[in-house]
Amino acid sequence: MRALVLRGFGDATVEEVPDPVPGPDEVVIDVACVQPSVTECMLIAGDPVAMHDVLAARLAAGPTRFGGHEFAGVVSAVGAAHAAGGSGPSAAAAGLGFGVGDRVTAVETAACGACAACRRDRPDACPSPGVLGFTRPGAFAERVAVPAKSVVAVPDGVTAAQAAAVQPLAGALHGHAIADVRPGDSVLILGAGVMGVLHTQVARHGGAGLIIVTGRSPAKRQLAFEAGADLVLDAADDVLAAVLAATGGIGADVVFETAGGTPSAGLAGTSTLDLAARCVRRGGRIVMVAVLPRQATAPLGLLRERAVALLHPRSGAGGYSPGAGAFEHALRLVRRGDVDVDRLVTHRLDGVDALPKALDITRDKAAYGAAGPAQVTIGPWGRS
Incomplete structure (x- = not known):
């Protein structure tokens, strides 16, 4: 098969690699649609964000496969431990809830299952x-x-493109859960990119009160407004003054910081963390959604003085209810139209050989006029 191979930072090519063979507790999925994450693009470019050292060590040992956790596809093979009766093509009878031919996505993080x-x-x-x-x-x-x-079945009515975009939405759900956003809470979302717009939609449907969003791009500010923001601010203006005026001088109950990160990738550096600390109310909560450099500066004195909680959402499926994990709930929100992920996909490419171009578009969305990651259609379901 063909896959993206990283030979060095900034050196990604599509090459022939061996087909995957499922281990006993694995399945193989034919990829229908995939989109790069901004974090993946930063790491591939060599930016010093989380896991940079791990990737550098792998590259020092030789070419490596890297990236591709936001995707959807069709199950094509099942490991022996889950095949019906110990053999055969279908795993549905083994209690997994899916089998060969089923449309699925997968949670990016899987616990080891053996540690304490x-x-x-x-x-x-x-x-x-x-x-x-x-x-x-x-x-x-x-x-x-x-x-x-890690496999999650995709319900009828959800397209491959929508299912490939579910992981960021699951992340937004984790963020709102850890922040304990309560009915009527004022919410400030710094950044009107993909995560900013998703957090806006989750806040609106979750019962938040006043929702304020900041952004630099007029087009993205319009997306935030359409997603349910009450007040949309130009990030170049006096955001602190506007937030204090809108909240009666108190500040926002919860701030989601989604804009920070490497400036070369079109992100805001670390200034937005300082802004979040000044805009949140005393005793409020800040959720760090953005991936900052490993040694980023933080206004810890101000946070301590104002008794502000600085929170980091977890990744993976997780769950806050016995009825569904974050991925299942995210897919449900998409299926019933509560969250619109289609509006965030403006660039669609075709074929596995388009992956390097998708990385370029996603890393420099402003240059390409992209609202979110560029999606790549690979399999038949993605084209239907």
């Missing part, structure tokens, strides 16, 4: 989880092998 935390039913505390596209080959390829426990 996992044995105590706390997979969120697993010290060495596997991460699709990071610790194992991802979906920047025609096919990908994933742990069977």
